Amino acid sequence: MFRLALVVVAWSVLATCAIADDPARHQGFTVAEAGKPRVLLVLADKPENPQVIKYAAEEFQRVIQKATGAQIAAIPEKQLAKQSHQNLGLIFLGPCEATRQAGVDTRAFPANGYLIQSGDRRLFLCGKDGGTDHPRNYHVDMGTLFAVYEFLERQVGVRWLWPGDLGEFVPRQQRVVAGTWKTKSLPRLMQRYWRFEATLHYGRQAWSSEANIYNYKVDVYKWLRRHRFMRRHNLDYAEAFRDYWKRFGDTDPGLFNLLPDGSRKPDGGRTQHVSMCVSEPRLWKRVVADWRANRTDKLPWVNCKPNDTPGKCVCERCLAWDARTGTKTAVMAAKMAFAAGDRDGWRWPEHLGSLSDRYAKYLLAVQREAERYEKKATVISYAYANYSRPPTQTKLNNRVVIALASSLFFPYTRETSREFRSDWDGWSATGAGLVFRPNITLGSHNMPVHYARRVGEDIQHAFRRGVMATDFDSLTGMWATQGPSLYVIARTQLPVDKTVDEILDEYYEAFGEAKTAVKQYFDYWEQVTRPVTRKRWQAIVNRYRLQDPDGLNFRTFYKAAHEIYTPAVMDEGRRLLRLAAEKTTGDLTASKRVEFLAKGLRDAQLTLDTQQAFREFQKTGKRTAFNTALKRLRLFRHSLERDYVVNLSYVSFQENLTWRDPD
Numbered sequence: 001m002f003r004l005a006l007v008v009v010a011w012s013v014l015a016t017c018a019i020a021d022d023p024a025r026h027q028g029f030t031v032a033e034a035g036k037p038r039v040l041l042v043l044a045d046k047p048e049n050p051q052v053i054k055y056a057a058e059e060f061q062r063v064i065q066k067a068t069g070a071q072i073a074a075i076p077e078k079q080l081a082k083q084s085h086q087n088l089g090l091i092f093l094g095p096c097e098a099t100r101q102a103g104v105d106t107r108a109f110p111a112n113g114y115l116i117q118s119g120d121r122r123l124f125l126c127g128k129d130g131g132t133d134h135p136r137n138y139h140v141d142m143g144t145l146f147a148v149y150e151f152l153e154r155q156v157g158v159r160w161l162w163p164g165d166l167g168e169f170v171p172r173q174q175r176v177v178a179g180t181w182k183t184k185s186l187p188r189l190m191q192r193y194w195r196f197e198a199t200l201h202y203g204r205q206a207w208s209s210e211a212n213i214y215n216y217k218v219d220v221y222k223w224l225r226r227h228r229f230m231r232r233h234n235l236d237y238a239e240a241f242r243d244y245w246k247r248f249g250d251t252d253p254g255l256f257n258l259l260p261d262g263s264r265k266p267d268g269g270r271t272q273h274v275s276m277c278v279s280e281p282r283l284w285k286r287v288v289a290d291w292r293a294n295r296t297d298k299l300p301w302v303n304c305k306p307n308d309t310p311g312k313c314v315c316e317r318c319l320a321w322d323a324r325t326g327t328k329t330a331v332m333a334a335k336m337a338f339a340a341g342d343r344d345g346w347r348w349p350e351h352l353g354s355l356s357d358r359y360a361k362y363l364l365a366v367q368r369e370a371e372r373y374e375k376k377a378t379v380i381s382y383a384y385a386n387y388s389r390p391p392t393q394t395k396l397n398n399r400v401v402i403a404l405a406s407s408l409f410f411p412y413t414r415e416t417s418r419e420f421r422s423d424w425d426g427w428s429a430t431g432a433g434l435v436f437r438p439n440i441t442l443g444s445h446n447m448p449v450h451y452a453r454r455v456g457e458d459i460q461h462a463f464r465r466g467v468m469a470t471d472f473d474s475l476t477g478m479w480a481t482q483g484p485s486l487y488v489i490a491r492t493q494l495p496v497d498k499t500v501d502e503i504l505d506e507y508y509e510a511f512g513e514a515k516t517a518v519k520q521y522f523d524y525w526e527q528v529t530r531p532v533t534r535k536r537w538q539a540i541v542n543r544y545r546l547q548d549p550d551g552l553n554f555r556t557f558y559k560a561a562h563e564i565y566t567p568a569v570m571d572e573g574r575r576l577l578r579l580a581a582e583k584t585t586g587d588l589t590a591s592k593r594v595e596f597l598a599k600g601l602r603d604a605q606l607t608l609d610t611q612q613a614f615r616e617f618q619k620t621g622k623r624t625a626f627n628t629a630l631k632r633l634r635l636f637r638h639s640l641e642r643d644y645v646v647n648l649s650y651v652s653f654q655e656n657l658t659w660r661d662p663d
Contacts, residue, residue, distance in 0.1 A: 025154060028178035029089040029121045032070035039089040039123075039178075041074035044096035048129040049142075053094045055135050056125070056145040060093070063152050066170040089121040089178065094144045099126050106143065109186065111232045114147035116181040123178045125151055136221035138193070138231045146185070146228050155179050159506050160226040161487055162479040163219035164644045166592055169510035185495075190233040190469040192493050196220055206634065206652035212641040219644065220477065227490040235403075235435065235469055237303045237380050240287060245271040248286075255283050257313040260335035260348070267312055267345035275312040278362035279321055288369045301401065302370045302379040304363055310349035310385035311359065323357035323393040349386050359387040360394035360430070367400065382437070383427060390426025402427050403435040403471060408458065410443030410557070411532040412451040421461050428466050436462050436470045441478075441486070445557040446651050447565055447604050448481040448573060450525040452488040456500035459492040477647025480600020483507070484522050512590035517580035521597070524576055528569055555654045558611050561604075570605055577601060599645045606633040607655070614659055630659065 030038040041060060047053040057074045064072050075083055077096045092098050095106055104117050104124045114127030127143020135142040152158045156176055159169040207213050245266055248255050253264040257275040266274040276283055291302045311318075314334065319327050330352050337348035363379050370377035376399060383390075384405040396402075404427055406420045427434055440455055470493055479486065484507050491503045498506075504519070511518045540560050544552035552560055577598050584591040606629075613629035616622075637648050 024180040026177060027180045028118055028123070031089070031091070031155070031176040031178055032064050032068040032072065033175040035069035037064075037070045037072045037088070039072060039091050040083065040085050041072055042080055042090055042092045042096070042098065043074055043076050044092075044094040045076050045078050047094045047096075047144075049131050049133075049135075049140060051133065052129045052135045052140065052142045052145055056093050056142075056148045059145070060091075060125075060148050060152065063156055063158050063170055064176060066168075067156050067158075067173055068176055089123070091123045091125065091178070093125050093148070094129065095126055098122075099124055109143065111141040111187070112143045112146060112228075112230045113184075113186045114143040114150070115185070116147050116151060116183045118178055118181040123151075123181065136218065136225055138229075139234075141232075142225070142230070145225065146230075149226055149228065150183075150185065151179075151181075159510060160223055161507055161510055162483055162644060163216070163223040166589070166596060167223070167479070167644070187230070187232045188495060189467065189493075191231040191235050192229045192470050193231055193235075194224060194229055194470075194472040194490075195474040196224065206637055206648035207641060208638045209641065213649070215642070216644060216647070220475065224475075228494055229490075233469075234298045235380070235401075235471065237299060237301065237305055239272075239305050239307045240290070240303045241274065241276055241307050242272050244276070245274050252282065254280060255286065257311075258315040258318075259312060260314055260331070260338040267309075270309075270345065273307050273309040273345060275309050276306065277313045277315055277318060278306075278311070278359060279313075279315070279317040281365070284362075284366045284369045287366050288373070291370065292373060300378075302366060302377055304366050304379050304381040305403075306359075306382060306384070306387075308384075309345055311352070311355040311387050312345065312349050314352070318355075318358055321358040321361050322353070322355055323391065324353050346385075352386060354389040355387045356383065356389050357391040357394045359383075360391040360396055363396065363400050364394070367397075383423070388423060390423060391430060394430070396430040396432040398431055398433055400431075401433040401435060401468070402430075403437040405437045405439065408438040408440045408455070409554070410449065411529060411534060411537050412440070412443075412449075412454050413532075413534055414454075415534060417454050417458055420458055424462055424465060433468045434462070434466055436467050437473070439473050439554075440489070441472065441474060441476050441482075442554045443557065444478075444482070445561065445654065446478050446481055446600070446607060446646050447557070447561050448525040448601060449529055450482070450485060450522045451529075452485040452504055452522075453500050453526070455485060456488040456492045456503065459489065460500070463492070476650045477644075478600070480597050480645040481604055483597075483600075510590075511580070511593055512584060512587045514580040514583035514587075514590055514594055517576070517583050518594065518597070521573070521576040521580055524573065528564065532564060550658070556658055558607055558655060559658060562608055562612065565604070565608060570601070570608070573601055574598075596643060596645060599640050599643060603633075603636065603640075603646055606636055607651070609633075610655075610659070626659075 032038055041057050043053050043057055061072045061074065064070055077098065102119065102124065104115060104126050106113060106115055106126050106128050109128040111128055111130060115124065117124045125144060125147040127145070127147045128141055129144050130141035131139060133140050135145050155178070157171045161167040161169060244255065255277060256264045257277055258264055259267060287304060288302065314331055319331065333351035334348050337351055342348040359381070363381055367377060367379050370379065378399040378401060380401040380403070382405055383402050388405065388407065404424060406423055407416060408420050424434065472489065484504055487507050488500055488503050492500065508515045508519045540563055541552050544560060550556070577594065581591065581594045584594055610629040610633050613626040617626040641648065
């Protein structure tokens with residue numbers, strides 16, 4: 001049985017309050033002043049994970065030096081008696097002898113929990129650590145590192161806007177103090193997860209150097225850790241039925257969907273996307289048998305996740321489980337759409353309506369079967385496609401976990417937010433545990449889309465109503481064109497007591513005197529997409545389905561991006577950035593950050609130009625202009641590989657679905 005994670009508890013300083021409103025931040029002993037260190041870092045002699053402590057010390061030292069110019073020394077605790085420190089405060093990293101003597105105990109904490117406590121010229125940054133790997137990896141417990149990040153954010157004001165040195169904002173200051181602390185933080189979530197590795201596994205597409213890929217990958221993982229993404233519990237349950245057709249297609253076809261043509265087989269021949277006959281008792285038994293054979297301590301739940309496809313079964317028993325009227329009409333409409341040739345398997349099942357009650361009953365049936373072997377068995381599944389709406393007649397329980405793959409997608413409209421909140425609240429009302437599992441970042445390629453306010457407020461809505469874990473798909477890495485939205489997604493998953501506009505203000509502050517101009521630049525992109533209603537976008541999608549045999553989907557957004565990002569729209573974006581650049585005179589770092597944004601806009605423009613050339617190539621059969629545009633785009637991207645403007649693997653892979661780059 002899962003347990004909902006606890007939140008930050010503070011005894012004398014509320015760790016979730018805003019820095020500016022926290023008087024205790026300005027108290028305590030001095031850490032560094034006028035470029036000179038006033039403390040000594042003391043590291044545990046025998047830490048649970050030495051790499052966590054080493055890295056936590058390096059992060060602390062680096063940020064303090066950037067803020068004040070002071071170089072803080074670090075020593076193991078065993079050398080403390082030999083070290084002269086009469087005039088220095090002591091900051092202890094990790095559980096050690098001094099923490100035990102002071103009663104600072106994290107042994108009973110869950111993984112990644114931490115405690116920050118101050119005393120007489122002493123500060124303890126102490127957490128539950130574990131594992132043997134580097135803390136940039138998800139499977140390592142790193143409570144002490146998270147304590148360091150909490151301290152640096154609150155006492156120094158550091159902000160991590162995007163990966164790499166330029167994306168790290170450390171305000172210069174004459175003096176940093178320790179503050180007054182007695183704060184305990186227990187992980188609020190079972191996991192805070194943003195999928196990233198999947199965006200790089202396509203190899204060296206668009207990169208000129210393996211070293212540049214590696215450095216980008218490492219720096220993104222650092223950025224994720226700095227925003228406290230972690231996995232206290234592994235919820236990495238894949239779709240349960242990927243290999244079922246291979247295993248049982250010949251021997252037990254009754255496990256699979258009955259299609260409108262009377263066959264039981266994968267729709268369109270895509271075996272890994274086959275839908276199941278979820279009302280079939282033999283399926284429940286098969287799922288439980290797989291669970292009993294394959295369960296581990298790290299993955300103990302019964303995996304009921306359907307494949308990446310809508311529900312499609314039209315057998316009488318499955319239809320009887322659906323909570324709606326007009327079943328015969330719905331099935332007839334589905335059969336007509338199926339017969340009309342929809343072979344991607346996504347559109348014709350829409351006619352069946354919401355199948356959520358069907359799938360909720362399936363989960364309860366599997367749970368009952370599993371309870372024969374484990375009294376409190378927990379099952380996990382998706383709410384997705386035509387079973388994403390909450391069930392209307394079926395109640396679940398807190399041993400059913402639903403990963404809501406919500407409707408949050410492009411265009412991100414007011415209607416989209418209302419629909420998501422209704423879905424979230426409806427599933428929550430069933431009694432199930434909820435995982436926030438959106439595809440928000442997948443919908444707009446590398447274009448300048450600004451959805452920070454809506455996504456931040458929707459995340460905060462979910463967090464107020466029982467989220468137990470997050471699982472974002474994916475961190476595509478459009479740092480220069482979509483940076484504020486990515487930053488808000490990261491910050492709103494932390495217990496910071498700030499509005500979305502206050503979080504955005506943190507981002508814009510890094511641009512110095514150009515702060516207001518940069519805000520106006522991103523607000524402009526919010527205004528550009530505001531008129532794009534779901535109805536208008538669907539009309540564009542439908543038109544491309546008629547014109548293009550491959551159609552239009554989230555992977556190929558760039559094919560229709562010119563419908564929104566017209567030459568006049570892009571010209572205005574460039575004008576606003578020029579105004580921002582004019583404000584950075586004399587501030588080299590702010591100037592480089594505005595230039596970073598300009599590179600992202602240039603990348604978007606070259607993508608639009610290349611797609612325009614590709615359309616001309618399709619019309620005329622003459623490829624020369626397209627090859628020239630594609631080469632220009634590739635050379636530009638090679639020039640910014642070390643700048644982290646965009647994840648080159650992701651954009652090139654998606655573009656080559658259409659352009660089929662001969663290189």
